[in-house]
Amino acid sequence: MMMDKSAVSRLIGVAAVAAIASTTLWLPEYYLGILIKTLIFIALALAWNIVGGIGGQLSLGHSVFIGLGALLPAALSLKMGVNVWLGIAAAAASSAAIGAAMAWITFRFRLGHLYFALVTLAFGELGRIIVISTDFLGGASGLLLPREPADFLKFSFETSGQYLLLALGLVVVAFATTDWIIHSKLGYRLRAIRNNEDAAQAVGINLLKSKSVAMILSAIFTSLAGSVFARYNGFVDPEFFAAPMIVVTIVLFTAIGGVGTLWGPVLGVAVFFPLGEILRGSVSTALPGLHFVIFGVVLVAVIRLIPSGFVGFVNRLRMGPHIGGARSAFERRGRLVLRQPSRDASSNSALTST
Secondary structure, three states: OOOOHHHHHHHHHHHHHHHHHHHHHHOOHHHHHHHHHHHHHHHHHHHHHHHHHHOOOOOOOOHHHHHHHHHHHHHHHHHHOOOHHHHHHHHHHHHHHHHHHHHHHHHHHOOOHHHHHHHHHHHHHHHHHHHHOOHHHOHHHOEEOOOOOOEHHHOEOOOHHHHHHHHHHHHHHHHHHHHHHHOOHHHHHHHHHHHOHHHHHHOOOOHHHHHHHHHHHHHHHHHHHHHHHHHHHOEEOHHHHOOOHHHHHHHHHHHHHOOOOOOHHHHHHHHHHHHHHHHHHHOOOOOOOHHHHHHHHHHHHHHHHOOOHHHHHHHHHHHOHHHHHHHHHHHHHHHHHHHOOOHHHHHHHHHHHO
16 A cells, blocks of 8 residues: 655654654764754745745845844843743744735735845845844844753753754744645645736635735744754854845755755755855865855756756656656647647638738
């Protein structure tokens, strides 16, 4: 008896979670740190994929949510003595409100994909400027989070293994939420909006509601990932956490893995983030900047050889060369038919001319 694709996907996910959790027992500290950051970026990519991949809205303003999740709980805890968990909840609620505002702007002004990307990029840059000019949030100097004894009620952890389990739990929740969205009515509505907004609205899909729900969920998970990242990093640099460049990195990894798919963000980050960190640690000492060159060459080669992403490449392998070749030949034949006028059309034009 063969299992369906969803059951296989869940089985692979459970095995991956068990394997990652076991690394706390045998993986060296350096590579454990890379794994923790990889998991955090997977959570960020999964969160962005809800809006940018499934919904087709190219958002470049998610740095606002990352910055809120990283800076607001830290500032409230350090300067007002507020419990970190309450600060995380406040940051997530603020991110959800800003995400809903972005979705409303998109609906109100019917922004196309390019203009939506520019508007969200402006949101991200505005957020960075506000952060570096606000002393309460640390200003341009950032915020230093002191290392404290492990206390779950204070969102404080001591060992890398504890942080790994925390990041892994966030990834599991984000992955399960993405899986639910893809197979729910919301997922079908978002894909319909991505393909054709006018047609989706014509069949009765509420554009504002669907976009708002997707953006709110994406903003909340992005904020939570920012909070975990800041606590693990120990120092919140606004030029990193609140700058739009971090979103460009997330978008790039997601696109390479397979935008709009369940496993695409996971595969894209899992391959390229550790690669970049390992190259920086091993090659940059010999020649500064060489790791950027190598990473860029590998990146361009993968984009050139696998334009459909890792998930698309795996799907083509599963289909087989004969099916893939027949499909491409059929598509080429279809394009030729569309380009060439039919005999009936040419005869009708001749009759009308006479």
